[in-house]
Amino acid sequence: DQQVKQNSPSLSVQEGRISILNCDYTNSMFDYFLWYKKYPAEGPTFLISISSIKDKNEDGRFTVFLNKSAKHLSLHIVPSQPGDSAVYFCAASGLFGNEKLTFGTGTRLTIIP
Amino acid sequence: NAGVTQTPKFQVLKTGQSMTLQCAQDMNHNSMYWYRQDPGMGLRLIYYSASEGTTDKGEVPNGYNVSRLNKREFSLRLESAAPSQTSVYFCASSDQGDLNTGELFFGEGSRLTVL
Numbered sequence: 001d002q003q004v005k006q007n008s009p010s011l012s013v014q015e016g017r018i019s020i021l022n023c024d025y026t027n028s029m030f031d032y033f034l035w036y037k038k039y040p041a042e043g044p045t046f047l048i049s050i051s052s053i054k055d056k057n058e059d060g061r062f063t064v065f066l067n068k069s070a071k072h073l074s075l076h077i078v079p080s081q082p083g084d085s086a087v088y089f090c091a092a093s094g095l096f097g098n099e100k101l102t103f104g105t106g107t108r109l110t111i112i113p
Numbered sequence: 114n115a116g117v118t119q120t121p122k123f124q125v126l127k128t129g130q131s132m133t134l135q136c137a138q139d140m141n142h143n144s145m146y147w148y149r150q151d152p153g154m155g156l157r158l159i160y161y162s163a164s165e166g167t168t169d170k171g172e173v174p175n176g177y178n179v180s181r182l183n184k185r186e187f188s189l190r191l192e193s194a195a196p197s198q199t200s201v202y203f204c205a206s207s208d209q210g211d212l213n214t215g216e217l218f219f220g221e222g223s224r225l226t227v228l
Contacts, residue, residue, distance in 0.1 A: 004155075006155075009153075034216075036217075041221070041222070042221055042222070043117070043203055043205070043219030043220050043221050043222055044156070044203070044217075044219050045219070046216040046217065046218075049216075089155060089156060091156075100158060100161065100171065101158070101217065102158075102172075103148075103155040103156040103157070104155050105153055105154060105155040106155055
């Protein structure tokens with residue numbers, strides 16, 4: 001039972017355009033949502049997070065949107081750069097922080113120069 | 114600044130052999146975790162340790178044991194390796210009190226192949 005779902009295994013975007021990565025979840029107890037980025041042969045690194053009291057969080061080129069009623073979040077990258085090519089994981093946790101984060105299956109983003 | 118260090122980076126085992134994956138962090142974090150990554154499955158939690166002296170099962174604990182040796186070190190042991198345990202294993206740590214970012218710090222991973 002996959003509680004956090006990333007339905008697009010891969011995505012290709014032209015350099016300079018917007019990349020939109022999507023994530024759906026089923027557990028209504030999830031209260032905190034994060035995105036991690038992973039390059040080959042490296043561990044995942046934290047990118048951006050959002051708590052359920054917000055519907056948007058921005059950090060430079062990265063913006064995460066949360067729609068609680070739809071149990072959906074998305075990561076927008078604008079403008080996309082070649083260095084953004086990586087696997088992106090969506091993750092969620094309950095009220096008390098990042099203990100027992102549940103991860104999605106990941107989306108491989110390729111930025112085309 | 115080493116962060117989270119895992120050893121070994123690569124290992125090939127035969128079915129039934131045992132081995133221990135070592136993990137150490139130098140960030141004085143309370144919580145440590147072991148995940149495995151498999152194609153199409155994302156990252157799945159095997160075991161975690163919320164603080165020194167405590168360990169708890171995650172989503173996929175069968176076939177594994179862990180030891181929180183001290184605040185810095187958290188090891189993962191496979192007592193009798195099976196081909197289904199072929200995977201990339203990641204150790205991670207976090208400051209449990211940091212609710213602002215929910216950030217986990219990951220090691221570089223250990224690629225294990227069981228023949």
